[in-house]
Amino acid sequence: MIRDLSWIDPLYLVLALRWTLGLTVLALLGGAPLGLIVAAVGSMHRPAARWLARGYVGVVQGIPLLAWLFLFFFGFPIFGIEVPAWLAASFAFSVYASGFLGEIWRGAIQSIPRTQWEASVSIGMSYVEQLRHVIIPQAVRIATPPTVGFMVQLVKNTSLASVIGFVELTREGQMTAAATLAQLPVYLMVGALYFVVCYPLTTFSRVLERRLHGVR
Amino acid sequence: MAYSFNFRDVFAAKDALLDGLALTLQLTATTIVFGFLIGLGVAATAVYGSRWAKRAAHAYVEIIRNTPLIVQLFVVFFGLPSVGIKLGVFTVATIGLAINLGAYAAEIIRAGIESIPRSQVEAGISLGFTRTQIFRHVVLVPALKNVYPSLMSQFVLLMLATSVASQIAAPELFYAGSIIQSRTYRDFEVYTVIAVVYLALAILLRMLFAVAHRLVFRR
Numbered sequence: 001m002i003r004d005l006s007w008i009d010p011l012y013l014v015l016a017l018r019w020t021l022g023l024t025v026l027a028l029l030g031g032a033p034l035g036l037i038v039a040a041v042g043s044m045h046r047p048a049a050r051w052l053a054r055g056y057v058g059v060v061q062g063i064p065l066l067a068w069l070f071l072f073f074f075g076f077p078i079f080g081i082e083v084p085a086w087l088a089a090s091f092a093f094s095v096y097a098s099g100f101l102g103e104i105w106r107g108a109i110q111s112i113p114r115t116q117w118e119a120s121v122s123i124g125m126s127y128v129e130q131l132r133h134v135i136i137p138q139a140v141r142i143a144t145p146p147t148v149g150f151m152v153q154l155v156k157n158t159s160l161a162s163v164i165g166f167v168e169l170t171r172e173g174q175m176t177a178a179a180t181l182a183q184l185p186v187y188l189m190v191g192a193l194y195f196v197v198c199y200p201l202t203t204f205s206r207v208l209e210r211r212l213h214g215v216r
Numbered sequence: 217m218a219y220s221f222n223f224r225d226v227f228a229a230k231d232a233l234l235d236g237l238a239l240t241l242q243l244t245a246t247t248i249v250f251g252f253l254i255g256l257g258v259a260a261t262a263v264y265g266s267r268w269a270k271r272a273a274h275a276y277v278e279i280i281r282n283t284p285l286i287v288q289l290f291v292v293f294f295g296l297p298s299v300g301i302k303l304g305v306f307t308v309a310t311i312g313l314a315i316n317l318g319a320y321a322a323e324i325i326r327a328g329i330e331s332i333p334r335s336q337v338e339a340g341i342s343l344g345f346t347r348t349q350i351f352r353h354v355v356l357v358p359a360l361k362n363v364y365p366s367l368m369s370q371f372v373l374l375m376l377a378t379s380v381a382s383q384i385a386a387p388e389l390f391y392a393g394s395i396i397q398s399r400t401y402r403d404f405e406v407y408t409v410i411a412v413v414y415l416a417l418a419i420l421l422r423m424l425f426a427v428a429h430r431l432v433f434r435r
């Protein structure tokens with residue numbers, strides 16, 4: 001049955017946006033702690049640790065997100081665990097986010113002058129204490145603009161969760177398009193909704209960036 | 217029940233995988249060429265254009281960078297026929313991906329152009345260079361040299377993003393994977409192989425760009 005596009009359809013699209021945002025939040029909840037570990041290991045003095053972190057980032061960033069989604073979606077059942085699409089997607093996006101956030105944060109940590117490390121080790125701090133009390137508080141300022149910028153990537157890329165059947169904004173759009181055959185208006189609407197979420201974040205990231213360089 | 221992995225069926229379809237790989241490489245190469253040219257044009261417009269041209273360039277960059285690639289591909293895929301343009305799916309994918317890459321490349325190149333100090337241009341003028349000479353030798357080449365790493369990372373990301381074109385049925389590597397999956401039901405094995413191929417491709421591409429850097433920007 002083909003039906004006409006009606007006033008209710010944009011409303012459904014707007015409502016589907018909450019799943020897009022929900023998945024983004026889940027990806028950050030999983031990806032941020034993991035990314036922090038990647039950044040911490042990648043900033044260690046020991047070369048083996050650095051290589052480990054670099055290897056992890058290289059693998060995460062060298063495989064398409066679509067492949068990560070399918071690997072988790074089809075990977076869990078192998079161990080006899082049936083997971084819903086949203087959970088598989090959360091895992092895939094957490095891994096994806098951890099790779100990119102880990103790299104951003106490692107860069108921020110390494111931009112802190114060596115003297116800060118030396119001063120803090122000379123007063124007997126452990127590696128974790130150094131990071132927690134001296135390095136990270138300073139690195140946060142530098143890391144914030146690109147982190148917000150990455151959140152834009154994340155929001156946009158949750159659209160790929162549609163391919164494993166998770167009903168977020170893009171999947172909702174596909175279903176509306178299939179039912180009404182009004183593909184172009186529907187996808188323009190879907191695009192506009194992403195823009196409404198992402199553009200303020202992009203602008204915010206830019207403001208933060210400018211403020212950071214203005215202070216210096 | 218323990219799962220028994222079976223890669224044999226996947227490797228049996230290696231011809232389909234290689235065809236897909238070839239098309240992924242072709243899609244990546246053509247998109248990089250067109251995307252780079254779009255980026256160059258838009259970046260130059262954003263810096264030197266009239267007020268309205270600047271605004272248009274800015275709008276293009278913001279719209280593309282703040283919407284998902286998959287939606288952009290759908291808009292091109294369904295939009296072109298609705299204005300009477302009928303093209304093959306591979307061409308449609310190239311257009312969509314080039315429009316996408318163009319915005320990211322424009323932003324990177326613009327940053328490069330703006331990183332060139334004004335005094336360099338003034339020095340060029342005082343040496344009697346023409347405007348084109350100044351743009352080419354004093355601005356563009358050093359600008360590209362400055363942003364080379366970002367631009368190349370963007371190209372690697374683009375190579376990985378060509379996989380999204382499978383969603384409009386462009387017959388590249390990822391699409392080949394989904395065909396093999398539907399024939400063999402070896403989903404995990406198929407996507408493992410696909411993931412490894414993309415990873416190898418990403419590493420090779422990074423190495424290639426590192427070598428190219430030495431050749432292009434040597435003094």
